[in-house]
Amino acid sequence: MAGCTSRCRQGVLKLIQSLQRLVSGTLAKDNIDDELEMTTVCHRPEGLEQLEAQTNFSKQELQILYRGFKNECPSGVVNEETFKHIYAQFFPHGDASMYAHYLFNAFDTTNNGSIKFKDFVVGLSTLLRGTLREKLEWTFHLYDINRDGYINREEMTEIVRAIYDMMGKYTYPALKGDIPKQHVDAFFQKMDKNKDGVVTLEEFVIACQEDETMMRSMQLFENVM
Numbered sequence: 677m678a679g680c681t682s683r684c685r686q687g688v689l690k691l692i693q694s695l696q697r698l699v700s701g702t703l704a705k706d707n708i709d710d711e712l713e714m715t716t717v718c719h720r721p722e723g724l725e726q727l728e729a730q731t732n733f734s735k736q737e738l739q740i741l742y743r744g745f746k747n748e749c750p751s752g753v754v755n756e757e758t759f760k761h762i763y764a765q766f767f768p769h770g771d772a773s774m775y776a777h778y779l780f781n782a783f784d785t786t787n788n789g790s791i792k793f794k795d796f797v798v799g800l801s802t803l804l805r806g807t808l809r810e811k812l813e814w815t816f817h818l819y820d821i822n823r824d825g826y827i828n829r830e831e832m833t834e835i836v837r838a839i840y841d842m843m844g845k846y847t848y849p850a851l852k853g854d855i856p857k858q859h860v861d862a863f864f865q866k867m868d869k870n871k872d873g874v875v876t877l878e879e880f881v882i883a884c885q886e887d888e889t890m891m892r893s894m895q896l897f898e899n900v901m
Contacts, residue, residue, distance in 0.1 A: 731797055732805030739795065745793050753790040756780050770844025782818040805892060809881065816880045826874040829865075832860045 677774045687715050717804045733741070746752070748762075752888045756777065763776040763857045802814045817823070821831045867875040884890040 680861040732799035733801055741797055742793060753792050755790050767842050770842045775842045798890035812881045812884050816877050826876060828874050829860055832863050
């Protein structure tokens with residue numbers, strides 16, 4: 677299961693790296709002391725000072741991120757179909773739609789069907805600059821599909837299938853019937869400390885901290901921005 681978890685996080689990393697390439701250098705011809713340009717978008721984000729207080733980004737970094745976000749999303753919001761289209765570009769040999777759906781929901785913390793700049797930058801701040809605990813909590817909520825505070829076997833099976841679909845037939849052999857169950861069994865063997873059939877946040881955090889592969893995958897995010 678550690679391999680699946682690592683590939684899952686690498687998929688997120690690819691998306692973040694692409695966003696970094698998109699926005700890097702966009703301030704070359706702009707005055708970095710300007711406030712956020714908000715006159716041309718339908719949804720106006722919160723002020724720089726408030727976002728700076730809520731994230732681990734500086735004012736200049738927020739300006740860079742916002743200009744890139746606005747260039748790709750002039751309306752100021754990203755809906756799920758647009759998000760899926762962007763994410764699918766990084767997995768041309770697979771079907772990333774279901775995994776992108778779960779990832780979209782993790783960013784859409786208000787559950788209103790869209791990602792606003794604040795949603796995007798707060799999630800990005802956690803993944804790139806958050807503490808280890810914050811990153812693990814974010815990953816747990818990604819896996820907790822129904823948001824009931826637990827990861828059950830059905831949710832983990834859906835995540836595993838989504839990862840295989842995303843990676844595609846050119847990367848992995850055809851998914852056999854027992855493969856998802858094997859991964860889910862391994863996940864629960866490692867994570868479900870009290871063997872009650874569900875994984876709590878604390879169980880997830882403790883097990884991940886004991887897993888060297890998981891810790892290395894967390895370090896992938898530290899030097900992205």
